[in-house]
Amino acid sequence: MNAEPGGHGAASASTAAAIALRRAKRQALGLLLLVTAVFVVTSVVERGLGLNCIKAMAEAAMVGALADWFAVVALFRRPLGLPIPHTAVIARNQARIGRNLATFVRDKFLDVPSLVSLIRRHDPAERLAQWLTAPGNAAQLGHQATRLASAALEMVQDAQVERFIQKAARTLIGQVDLSRALAAVLDTLTHNGRHQALLDDVLAKLIELLQNEQTRTWVAQSIVAWLKKDHPRTEKLLPSDWLGDKGSALLARALESLMADVAANPQHALRAQFDTAVQRFIERLRSDPEWAAKGEEIRLWLQTDATVGGYVQALWLDLRGALQRDLADADSVLARQVGKLGLWLGESLAGDAALRQSFNDRLERWAEGLAPDVSAFIAQHIEDTVRRWDTEEMTQLIELNIGKDLQYIRINGTVVGGLIGLVLFVVSHVGEIGRVVLGG
Numbered sequence: 001m002n003a004e005p006g007g008h009g010a011a012s013a014s015t016a017a018a019i020a021l022r023r024a025k026r027q028a029l030g031l032l033l034l035v036t037a038v039f040v041v042t043s044v045v046e047r048g049l050g051l052n053c054i055k056a057m058a059e060a061a062m063v064g065a066l067a068d069w070f071a072v073v074a075l076f077r078r079p080l081g082l083p084i085p086h087t088a089v090i091a092r093n094q095a096r097i098g099r100n101l102a103t104f105v106r107d108k109f110l111d112v113p114s115l116v117s118l119i120r121r122h123d124p125a126e127r128l129a130q131w132l133t134a135p136g137n138a139a140q141l142g143h144q145a146t147r148l149a150s151a152a153l154e155m156v157q158d159a160q161v162e163r164f165i166q167k168a169a170r171t172l173i174g175q176v177d178l179s180r181a182l183a184a185v186l187d188t189l190t191h192n193g194r195h196q197a198l199l200d201d202v203l204a205k206l207i208e209l210l211q212n213e214q215t216r217t218w219v220a221q222s223i224v225a226w227l228k229k230d231h232p233r234t235e236k237l238l239p240s241d242w243l244g245d246k247g248s249a250l251l252a253r254a255l256e257s258l259m260a261d262v263a264a265n266p267q268h269a270l271r272a273q274f275d276t277a278v279q280r281f282i283e284r285l286r287s288d289p290e291w292a293a294k295g296e297e298i299r300l301w302l303q304t305d306a307t308v309g310g311y312v313q314a315l316w317l318d319l320r321g322a323l324q325r326d327l328a329d330a331d332s333v334l335a336r337q338v339g340k341l342g343l344w345l346g347e348s349l350a351g352d353a354a355l356r357q358s359f360n361d362r363l364e365r366w367a368e369g370l371a372p373d374v375s376a377f378i379a380q381h382i383e384d385t386v387r388r389w390d391t392e393e394m395t396q397l398i399e400l401n402i403g404k405d406l407q408y409i410r411i412n413g414t415v416v417g418g419l420i421g422l423v424l425f426v427v428s429h430v431g432e433i434g435r436v437v438l439g440g
Contacts, residue, residue, distance in 0.1 A: 064417020
């Protein structure tokens with residue numbers, strides 16, 4: 001049996017069980033030796049009725065002790081190493097034991113009625129609510145979450161994660177037709193005029209931007225810069241700063257008026273032109289070979305470009321570093337958020353009977369749906385595990401756990417045998433005993 005040690009506690013328990021088993025064996029053997037000695041002594045000395053009775057009791061007790069010793073030993077090994085049929089029962093039936101144990105666990109512990117009954121009997125939603133709302137438990141949940149996250153980060157190697165992310169990203173990108181995918185997204189966004197609402201928001205933002213004093217100053221400066229660059233002689237003759245301010249105000253008013261008209265009129269010609277432009281763009285994305293080729297070019301670039309790979313690597317390293325810094329902090333954001341989530345869940349369950357019932361009902365449905373597959377998997381695992389165990393180690397383990405009680409069976413067999421010997425002696429010598437009693 002290739003079982004790993006269960007830690008210091010398990011080792012201590014195993015040692016204590018071994019000591020108790022040895023003590024029980026010594027007691028059973030000591031009692032057998034005692035009745036054997038009594039039998040031998042009573043067999044060689046001059047006997048009367050009393051000694052004959054003692055000898056009969058010792059003989060029967062010895063037989064009972066030997067019979068039970070044989071039965072107990074035959075469970076685990078061949079008595080005295082002799083090839084006696086129907087001995088070493090556990091070792092010879094290892095596969096059947098594993099199969100029967102697996103069937104028992106599957107049919108009696110993991111069957112759907114048992115699991116559903118367990119859920120209904122213990123009300124998991126109520127118990128979960130009580131635990132989560134108990135002082136300190138939500139914080140403990142957050143602390144455990146940080147421990148798990150830290151352990152996961154320690155187990156993960158950066159190179160492996162980077163390769164996985166890059167491979168997953170490249171595989172995903174390789175399955176996407178960028179041109180058609182973008183067309184599908186835009187088609188969805190423009191369905192039933194949804195893009196017009198977006199246009200309204202854009203117009204509102206542009207009007208707000210044009211009314212901003214900094215924007216008007218920038219437009220005025222741009223006009224002056226244009227005059228100086230493209231019309232330097234004209235700029236020297238004209239008041240360029242004044243023209244810039246006036247031009248900026250005029251341009252802003254004109255644009256504001258146009259956008260206000262478009263925003264206020266759902267049937268404005270510019271809206272129709274916007275619709276036409278969007279639909280033309282979507283159609284080109286769907287059917288234009290040039291756009292399809294460009295999309296393929298972009299896709300190949302995303303799959304093979306070293307810069308993209310470097311970006312993915314840097315992204316993972318930044319994410320890992322941020323997680324490590326947070327997890328190392330006593331006041332971890334992750335711990336606090338998990339704790340808050342746990343407390344919220346507990347309070348929600350505690351204050352809502354319908355939610356608790358829904359939670360339990362869902363658990364029952366999960367049990368009904370998952371129990372057959374899970375129980376079959378666990379049963380197969382038990383059967384395979386028992387079959388793989390080393391036969392000698394399995395026998396020792398079973399004997400270590402139940403052998404103490406079996407040694408008491410030997411002791412009880414010795415005592416019961418002696419009592420049977422007494423009864424048989426009395427029955428067979430009833431006349432002689434009667435004469436002794438009456439004579440007395």
